[in-house]
Amino acid sequence: MTQQEIFEALDLSTTESGVFAGDWMQGSGEMVSVINPATNEALAQVTMASEEDWEKVVANSVETFERWRMLPAPIRGDYIRQLGNALREKKEALGALVSLEMGKIHAEGEGEVQEMVDICDFAVGLSRQLYGKTMVSERPNHRMYEQWHPLGPVGVISAFNFPVAVWSWNAAVAAACGDTVIWKPSENTPLTAIAVTKIAARVMEGSGFESVFSLAVGDGAGVGTWMSEDRRVPLVSATGSTPMGKILGPKVAARMGRTVLELGGNNAIIVMDDADLELVTRAVLFAAVGTAGQRCTSLRRLIVHTDIIDSVLDSLVPAYEQVPIGDPLEEGTLMGPLINEAAVESMMAAIRTAEDQGGKVLTGGKKLDRDGNYVEPTIIRIPAGADVTAEETFAPILWVIETDSLEEAIEIQNGVDQGLSSAIFTESMRNAEHFLSHVGSDCGIANVNIGTSGAEIGGAFGGEKDTGGGREAGSDSWKAYMRRQTTTINWGDDLPLAQGIEFG
Numbered sequence: 001m002t003q004q005e006i007f008e009a010l011d012l013s014t015t016e017s018g019v020f021a022g023d024w025m026q027g028s029g030e031m032v033s034v035i036n037p038a039t040n041e042a043l044a045q046v047t048m049a050s051e052e053d054w055e056k057v058v059a060n061s062v063e064t065f066e067r068w069r070m071l072p073a074p075i076r077g078d079y080i081r082q083l084g085n086a087l088r089e090k091k092e093a094l095g096a097l098v099s100l101e102m103g104k105i106h107a108e109g110e111g112e113v114q115e116m117v118d119i120c121d122f123a124v125g126l127s128r129q130l131y132g133k134t135m136v137s138e139r140p141n142h143r144m145y146e147q148w149h150p151l152g153p154v155g156v157i158s159a160f161n162f163p164v165a166v167w168s169w170n171a172a173v174a175a176a177c178g179d180t181v182i183w184k185p186s187e188n189t190p191l192t193a194i195a196v197t198k199i200a201a202r203v204m205e206g207s208g209f210e211s212v213f214s215l216a217v218g219d220g221a222g223v224g225t226w227m228s229e230d231r232r233v234p235l236v237s238a239t240g241s242t243p244m245g246k247i248l249g250p251k252v253a254a255r256m257g258r259t260v261l262e263l264g265g266n267n268a269i270i271v272m273d274d275a276d277l278e279l280v281t282r283a284v285l286f287a288a289v290g291t292a293g294q295r296c297t298s299l300r301r302l303i304v305h306t307d308i309i310d311s312v313l314d315s316l317v318p319a320y321e322q323v324p325i326g327d328p329l330e331e332g333t334l335m336g337p338l339i340n341e342a343a344v345e346s347m348m349a350a351i352r353t354a355e356d357q358g359g360k361v362l363t364g365g366k367k368l369d370r371d372g373n374y375v376e377p378t379i380i381r382i383p384a385g386a387d388v389t390a391e392e393t394f395a396p397i398l399w400v401i402e403t404d405s406l407e408e409a410i411e412i413q414n415g416v417d418q419g420l421s422s423a424i425f426t427e428s429m430r431n432a433e434h435f436l437s438h439v440g441s442d443c444g445i446a447n448v449n450i451g452t453s454g455a456e457i458g459g460a461f462g463g464e465k466d467t468g469g470g471r472e473a474g475s476d477s478w479k480a481y482m483r484r485q486t487t488t489i490n491w492g493d494d495l496p497l498a499q500g501i502e503f504g
């Protein structure tokens with residue numbers, strides 16, 4: 001699809017407002033240029049929200065919340081069903097817009113839209129399953145149970161690398177739970193957010209609930225700060241770097257608000273001497289080179305058993321050298337550009353640092369001599385413990401680290417501050433179970449014979465330590481979007497006290 005076809009299919013123009021509060025507002029904040037990372041040319045101009053706009057967005061969101069929570073949850077679910085259907089219809093165009101604005105290849109852009117469809121389906125079912133537990137009471141003629149109530153407007157801060165899917169994990173679940181949603185997308189990717197908000201607005205049009213899904217494009221100093229300090233937003237779900245989370249988390253906590261934080265990862269695959277090497281090569285390529293290494297789940301560290309390290313590299317290095325790099329919208333491309341020039345610079349800086357710390361570049365290592373932010377996917381063999389491997393560099397650099405035991409491999413893997421995703425490749429049940437046990441991986445995600453990225457929406461997504469501890473998407477992640485109420489009912493004619501206390 002060409003840019004014009006994509007814009008037409010999604011009803012976009014080259015100047016857009018980034019503020020939606022039930023209606024599209026002018027947006028009285030600054031203008032931001034949206035840059036195509038494949039060319040570094042501007043795609044569009046978007047107005048950001050001013051503080052006055054923010055006020056309007058939150059006020060509408062609060063007012064809509066008060067009515068939205070009154071709808072039976074399955075009726076809310078029906079709106080989400082319609083949203084999922086509308087996204088299905090726009091899968092190709094929206095996937096292409098993700099590629100155009102963010103740089104991931106079209107198959108991955110479409111995959112992202114598929115995640116949105118999947119979480120909508122999940123949330124429709126969830127809207128009939130917001131279960132609480134019933135407990136037995138220690139007092140006679142008493143009943144105890146817990147119930148889950150809607151929370152309020154939920155702030156969603158999303159990152160450039162998954163510009164639409166991560167919003168939907170939060171938005172579909174929050175809306176099913178009876179919350180309204182205020183979205184602050186990355187300033188690098190406001191167009192996809194505008195396109196999604198237009199799709200949602202058409203679904204909600206005429207229902208009286210247009211402000212369930214609202215939008216406030218802005219930066220961290222503006223919308224990010226107003227959102228984190230605003231008591232009317234009881235939950236902020238934020239995806240981004242660990243330094244971002246370390247600023248945002250305490251701000252929200254200072255007003256007793258809640259956060260769901262999905263921050264940096266430093267994901268590793270352990271390859272044991274009995275691994276299926278063909279699977280390893282394919283998994284490493286997708287996990288480390290896919291999305292040009294810009295997933296929070298991207299593979300960063302390959303920890304390989306001494307006995308097979310040569311075979312692994314003999315197959316991996318030529319595979320890296322054959323990766324077609326180029327226009328993300330062109331068929332056959334496997335790796336598009338990085339998001340911007342700063343990302344290229346930080347990749348090059350990390351490579352220089354690695355060389356100073358004993359790293360040896362086995363393939364790649366350079367920026368491509370052409371327009372756009374293109375780099376070569378890079379493999380660097382490096383001693384365990386080199387400082388540079390403790391950092392999350394958002395780029396296609398793979399650190400290869402040698403080990404001679406599973407225990408040491410796990411120690412290396414867990415020896416970083418982040419704790420998002422991890423995997424082991426082995427044919428041994430003992431190795432696999434050891435890795436999955438409480439003395440194994442310390443990450444939120446631990447896989448066997450599967451790479452670190454590409455999780456399904458049905459599981460709870462997120463990680464430990466500096467990754468922030470939040471969980472989004474499937475399983476019982478919905479509980480973060482509701483408030484729990486414990487209720488005890490006395491149906492007898494006496495007033496027994498708990499703990500056997502006699503009072504007066």
Ligand code: UN1
Nearest residue numbers: 162295296297453454455
């Ligand atoms: C992210 O990079 O922020 O597991 C999300 C995955 C995707 C989501 C990544 N389903 O790689």
